[in-house]
Amino acid sequence: MRTLEEQWPAPEALSTPLIGIPAGSAVDVDLRLESVHEGILATGEAHAELVGECSRCLDPIRDGITVDLQELFLASPSESDGGSDEERLVVHETxxxxxxxxxxxxxxxxxxxVCRPDCQGLCAECGIRLDEAPDDHVHEQIDPRWAALAALTDSAETGAAGPDQKTSSDETEER
Ligand SMILES: [Zn+2]
Ligand SMILES: [Zn+2]
Known part of the structure; x- marks a missing residue:
């Protein structure tokens, strides 16, 4: 039996769109290689740093990941089913x-x-982080039946043209 304790650079594509191990960053590998009847049995674990972003609030995430490794590398392709793609083989003794x-x-x-299990994410209305927002952070939900009235109030406040005949004629001219 051989044991390996090494640090290897991470290969490409150890990631999902949101999180992963950056290519080239260090992966600590702790592995046992045993010669067995069928070939070589590799068992152990790998540890690396993860970099990504929170799927709720988009904050950067830095975390560690440890995975178990276990694989039987066959000395020769199994003949029963002609060898499948899933099979891993010992090639030139490696x-x-x-x-x-x-x-x-x-x-x-x-x-x-997620950056934290209870990350509240972002406010769907204004985009601020809900973790940092005051507890009473709400946006007034206006009953759609009143929305026309609210729009009227808004335009009056901003000094824009009121929702009268003039507005509709303006819109027509713009087109
Ligand atoms: Zn978050
Ligand atoms: Zn908001």
């Missing part, structure tokens, strides 16, 4: 751990990463 790492990492990555 094993390719990159796809094993990728599978382990990509399945372990959170689909919707």
């Amino acid at each position: 094993v390719d751990l990159e796809p094993v790492l990728r599978d382990a990492v990509v399945t372990a990555l959170p689909f919707q990463p």
Whole structure:
């Protein structure tokens, strides 16, 4: 049995759109390689830093990830089904751990990463972070039946043309 404790640069594409291990950053690998009847059994774990952004508030996230690695590399393709694509083989007495790492990492990555489990995200109305907003942060929900009246008040306040005949004729001219 051989044990490895090494640091390797992360390969490309260890990520989802929102979070992942940046290519080239350090991945700590702690691995045991055992010679077994069928080939080589690799077991161990890998640890790396994750960089991403919160799916709710878009804040940057920095986190660690540790994944278990386990794979049996066959000495020769299994003949029963002609060998499947999923099979990993020992080639020239070496094993390719990159796809094993990728599978382990990509399945372990959170689909919707959050900066904190209770992140409130952003206000759908104004976009401020709800965690930082006062508790009573609400936007007045105006009954649609009153919306026309509210629009009228708005335009009066801003000094814009009132919603009378003049407005509609202005709009016509613009087109
Ligand atoms: Zn967040
Ligand atoms: Zn708001």
